Amino acid sequence: MSTRRNGRLTFAGLTRLKGNSRVSVGPKTSLPLALALSITACAFPSGNEQNDGPDLPEKDPPTVVLETTMGRIVLELRPNRAPNTVNHFLRHVRAGFYDKLAFHRVIPETLVQAGRMTKERHVRRSPAPDLASEANNGLSNRRGSVAMARVAGRPHTAKTQFFINLAHNTVLDFTDKETDRGWGYTVFGRVVEGMSVVDLIGAMSVVEEGKPREFWPLVPVVIDTAYLMRVEPTAVDMEPDR
Numbered sequence: 001m002s003t004r005r006n007g008r009l010t011f012a013g014l015t016r017l018k019g020n021s022r023v024s025v026g027p028k029t030s031l032p033l034a035l036a037l038s039i040t041a042c043a044f045p046s047g048n049e050q051n052d053g054p055d056l057p058e059k060d061p062p063t064v065v066l067e068t069t070m071g072r073i074v075l076e077l078r079p080n081r082a083p084n085t086v087n088h089f090l091r092h093v094r095a096g097f098y099d100k101l102a103f104h105r106v107i108p109e110t111l112v113q114a115g116r117m118t119k120e121r122h123v124r125r126s127p128a129p130d131l132a133s134e135a136n137n138g139l140s141n142r143r144g145s146v147a148m149a150r151v152a153g154r155p156h157t158a159k160t161q162f163f164i165n166l167a168h169n170t171v172l173d174f175t176d177k178e179t180d181r182g183w184g185y186t187v188f189g190r191v192v193e194g195m196s197v198v199d200l201i202g203a204m205s206v207v208e209e210g211k212p213r214e215f216w217p218l219v220p221v222v223i224d225t226a227y228l229m230r231v232e233p234t235a236v237d238m239e240p241d242r
Contacts, residue, residue: 128160
């Protein structure tokens with residue numbers, strides 16, 4: 001259960017841990033290994049006024065705006081294909097979980113990933129349960145698609161980390177339920193605005209750090225805030241009084 005204290009949304013049992021220090025710049029790693037995750041805990045800030053939103057209906061299909069230090073990225077989600085994943089992601093957006101998190105894994109010409117750490121290398125964890133894979137939904141890890149990251153070797157462990165594909169990474173698609181590679185990674189949306197921003201992030205020089213290995217941009221890229229796009233009211237033509 002969450003409570004709000006001094007403008008922050010807090011969850012019982014959450015603590016903050018310091019991340020690993022910089023080590024060295026390394027070569028490109030294999031894609032399955034690069035998507036391996038580690039889990040430690042950290043409190044996270046509440047959403048701002050944009051997260052709470054004005055009293056207007058949310059856009060349909062659900063659309064999330066990431067206001068980053070490099071520019072705006074807009075994600076259109078697919079609840080008809082990955083309903084549990086989309087609901088899980090939206091709950092975290094509304095709670096402000098992604099605010100001030102950084103893109104901590106940038107693999108050139110492959111993907112950019114966020115949802116785990118702040119730029120200070122503080123790891124942030126959600127108390128929500130892991131997600132069962134919804135990768136068998138017909139959506140593909142094509143350029144511009146958004147998918148959930150998970151623990152390598154454990155297909156039902158997606159939590160809060162997500163990645164945006166810079167290329168057609170169909171090797172990450174669902175093919176079968178017999179192997180980890182076969183399970184693939186759940187695609188639950190796509191970039192509809194700001195792919196040029198994603199490409200800029202993907203082209204940045206990186207430094208390799210920690211275990212599992214992360215590939216941090218040398219210049220941190222931060223999600224200042226994430227919020228749901230809402231439908232603006234439209235003017236209604238009124239007949240003049242007779």
